[in-house]
Amino acid sequence: MTSSSPPTIFYCHCANADIISQDVRQAVFTGLRASPAAFEPTSDLCGLAAERDPLLKRIASSRNIRIAACHERAVRWLFATAGAPLPDEGVKIVNMTSGSADEILTALLAGVPCGSCCGQSERPEPQAAAEGQWKPWFPVIDYDRCTGCKQCLNFCLFGVFEISSDDKVRVANPANCKLNCPACARICPETAVIFPKHPSPPINGGTVDDDQAHAEATRVNLQELLKGDVYEVLRQRDGRKVAQDIQQAMEERAKCSCASKPLETLRASMAASSPVCDCDCECHEVESQADTLQPCEPDCDCNQTDDDGRK
């Protein structure tokens, strides 16, 4: 990096999540628009990464990069997921989930010379996905932490993960992931699965509190866990936090499992006239299935209520 090269400023409006306050996003976007700096805005960096958008390669190949988005670990692995790894040097990532708009703008615009900003005051504010469009939510693997244990691959019901030709677990089908389900992140013993739009660290790519005991304790026997008595498996684990994580992952997985019921059982169900699920959870936002769904079985996971009486 040379200090004389004008920065390439990339701004993510994170329009499909609430992890950055709307006031901050609007103030930063307005500040960039009014500044002498040229900048590249996007509504959703996750979406660009899932589509391996060539824009990310162009940004990653710049010499002086400033990115306004979320946690650095999430941003770096999103770029890597897109086949556009950011260089180690010459990159400043400004985390907009904390700090004021003024602080963020100061970090982005420090030393910026008057650039090719003509016309950018007219730039429209990036928008959230329209009703019915995909809201990019999917796991991003931190390969600095991943040991390739395949626990996430075996745990996910929806074919999100695959094994690559070099025998690594990779996110092959991001759009298969269920909106707001972070179950595989909780089951990963290495805290290597990131959901950038999750509200809490370390799942959102925030700092990992390296607690080896946690890693050891969450290295569960998945076969035993998935076919056996979850609570017996949990009783054998040390550590309350770990037990909570695994239990929560199982509950999230169960909630999503009703989505696979129509696919797996539709033919049998139609032949036998037995009911399949029609709960209104996000798993069922698959229009092609909507006509064929029927009332849930009484013991369907999505019919169970929690302590507050919610399904």
Ligand code: SF4
């Ligand atoms: S569970 Fe975690 S460590 Fe194991 S393969 Fe998946 S991402 Fe890697």
Ligand code: SF4
């Ligand atoms: S377990 Fe849930 S969060 Fe993880 S990839 Fe599968 S659907 Fe997505």
